[in-house]
Amino acid sequence: MNEFLAFDDADWELASAYLDNELTSAERAHVEASPALMGLVADLRSMQSSVAAQPPAGIDRDAMITAAIAGTVDDGVVGGVVGSGRLGGELEPPLAPVTSISGRYRRRTAFWKAPMLLAAALLTVMGIGFAVRAGSRGDTQKTSGAAVSAPEVTNVTQDLSTDFNAGPPVGAVAPATTAAPAALPARTAATTAAAATTAAPAATTAAAATTVAAATTAAISSATTAAPAASNASSTSAPATGAPTTAAGAPLPLLTLQELKDLVVASAANPSAQTTLVCPDPRGVPRLSVQILWNGQPAIVFIDQINQTLVVLAVNGCTPVANIPIKDLAQS
Amino acid sequence: MDAFLRVHFDRVFAICRRITGNDTDAADAAQEAMLAIVRGLPRFDGRSSITTWLYRVTTNACLDELRRRKRRPAVGLPELERLDVTGDGPAADDTLADRLRLDAALAALPEEFRVPVVLRDVGDLDYAEIAAVLGIPPGTVRSRIARGRMALARALGDSSGDVSGQGDTRHGNQLPPPERQTDGS
Numbered sequence: 001m002n003e004f005l006a007f008d009d010a011d012w013e014l015a016s017a018y019l020d021n022e023l024t025s026a027e028r029a030h031v032e033a034s035p036a037l038m039g040l041v042a043d044l045r046s047m048q049s050s051v052a053a054q055p056p057a058g059i060d061r062d063a064m065i066t067a068a069i070a071g072t073v074d075d076g077v078v079g080g081v082v083g084s085g086r087l088g089g090e091l092e093p094p095l096a097p098v099t100s101i102s103g104r105y106r107r108r109t110a111f112w113k114a115p116m117l118l119a120a121a122l123l124t125v126m127g128i129g130f131a132v133r134a135g136s137r138g139d140t141q142k143t144s145g146a147a148v149s150a151p152e153v154t155n156v157t158q159d160l161s162t163d164f165n166a167g168p169p170v171g172a173v174a175p176a177t178t179a180a181p182a183a184l185p186a187r188t189a190a191t192t193a194a195a196a197t198t199a200a201p202a203a204t205t206a207a208a209a210t211t212v213a214a215a216t217t218a219a220i221s222s223a224t225t226a227a228p229a230a231s232n233a234s235s236t237s238a239p240a241t242g243a244p245t246t247a248a249g250a251p252l253p254l255l256t257l258q259e260l261k262d263l264v265v266a267s268a269a270n271p272s273a274q275t276t277l278v279c280p281d282p283r284g285v286p287r288l289s290v291q292i293l294w295n296g297q298p299a300i301v302f303i304d305q306i307n308q309t310l311v312v313l314a315v316n317g318c319t320p321v322a323n324i325p326i327k328d329l330a331q332s
Numbered sequence: 333m334d335a336f337l338r339v340h341f342d343r344v345f346a347i348c349r350r351i352t353g354n355d356t357d358a359a360d361a362a363q364e365a366m367l368a369i370v371r372g373l374p375r376f377d378g379r380s381s382i383t384t385w386l387y388r389v390t391t392n393a394c395l396d397e398l399r400r401r402k403r404r405p406a407v408g409l410p411e412l413e414r415l416d417v418t419g420d421g422p423a424a425d426d427t428l429a430d431r432l433r434l435d436a437a438l439a440a441l442p443e444e445f446r447v448p449v450v451l452r453d454v455g456d457l458d459y460a461e462i463a464a465v466l467g468i469p470p471g472t473v474r475s476r477i478a479r480g481r482m483a484l485a486r487a488l489g490d491s492s493g494d495v496s497g498q499g500d501t502r503h504g505n506q507l508p509p510p511e512r513q514t515d516g517s
Binding site: 009048051065067068 | 333349363370453478479
């Protein structure tokens with residue numbers, strides 16, 4: 001039996017260090033020669049096992065690791081306290097601000113940045129589309145605050161078609177879009193009719209928001225589940241003139257401003273449903289694109305925010321058919 | 333980075349739990365430690381081993397959490413009140429009681445003893461590594477671990493029995509005497 005009170009500090013230290021295999025050979029021999037000390041070592045080993053053994057913790061391991069990697073503290077910050085008398089060492093990094101327990105797993109703001117960027121890109125493309133539609137209807141009425149007029153659109157797109165050998169300029173395509181409502185599928189007819197009444201102010205708003213809106217060469221159609229006909233267009237062979245059409249010749253549905261907004265919201269809420277996400281970006285930046293007709297062929301257009309270009313891709317390939325610097329499109 | 337964190341997370345959390353004494357504070361400390369690791373790893377200059385650096389970050393996060401806890405009003409039952417669950421219940425209750433007794437005994441240890449004991453018994457660091465983490469000489473590490481274990485054994489023995497908290501009472505309940513400076517530290 002160990003009478004622990006009989007051990008002095010040196011005995012405890014020897015037994016403890018023996019347990020940790022941190023003794024010299026002489027010290028080790030001394031301990032092993034003493035049954036009492038070896039008994040103390042055995043008891044310390046038992047206690048060591050108890051300290052090391054821990055029940056499973058009720059924590060979300062993956063969420064904590066994910067949150068740490070996300071590394072964004074967006075809420076629940078109650079202070080960035082660094083206690084005095086910290087352990088020494090210049091290697092230690094600064095500690096993160098302290099967050100409340102309730103906010104522990106809510107550091108996911110970064111995950112919303114991508115949808116916001118996508119929304120911004122889509123709105124920019126929307127502006128392009130509405131500007132073209134307004135111009136294609138021969139609407140020469142200038143509204144106050146409009147950054148771009150119809151003739152300017154034509155001129156810009158003429159330049160684009162020259163620069164990129166992109167075929168017929170927008171001016172040749174755009175007028176035909178005014179005939180679209182009568183031929184649209186039933187589902188989109190009402191929508192398009194409504195869009196016709198709102199296209200001009202929408203274009204004005206979009207143009208005011210971004211001068212890029214003056215530069216597009218195509219009418220926007222949907223590449224989402226809201227526009228199944230658009231996905232059929234990927235089989236190509238669409239006529240090279242006139243309104244956006246599917247491969248079968250049916251007009252592609254046009255989206256209202258509200259529908260495009262809904263698309264953005266739906267895409268943000270359900271990334272797996274982002275049928276408009278195409279051609280993975282080598283930088284890993286998700287891109288929300290919109291399907292258009294480019295020289296009469298279905299294509300994808302999106303804004304490359306990093307390179308500040310408007311990129312047009314063939315709908316069945318990831319090789320750009322046009323890469324238009326946004327600065328060349330700006331009309332400011 | 334993800335793989336690195338996954339490899340070390342369990343031990344980081346285990347250390348945090350033993351140093352802070354409860355899951356809630358341990359989760360907070362572990363999260364702060366992981367954040368600090370993510371942010372600091374690119375600046376790690378290799379002057380110490382990566383595990384030494386990692387445990388230093390973890391230990392600092394735990395000590396910061398303890399300091400914050402001291403400034404917060406206490407919520408819930410004190411640790412010692414939870415020890416009253418001991419009795420003649422089933423084995424599961426005894427196991428729970430033993431665990432709570434050990435938690436309480438560890439929590440009652442002064443930081444200067446508890447941290448090296450935890451780094452040794454939970455983190456499995458050797459004395460040199462603990463010395464590097466804590467910035468103290470290895471001889472002081474040896475002394476503090478011995479005194480921490482002595483205090484722990486006495487606390488457990490006083491409350492229930494042997495040093496593992498599962499036997500009869502054989503020793504008193506006294507904190508270790510003032511630390512001997514065995515290495516000139």
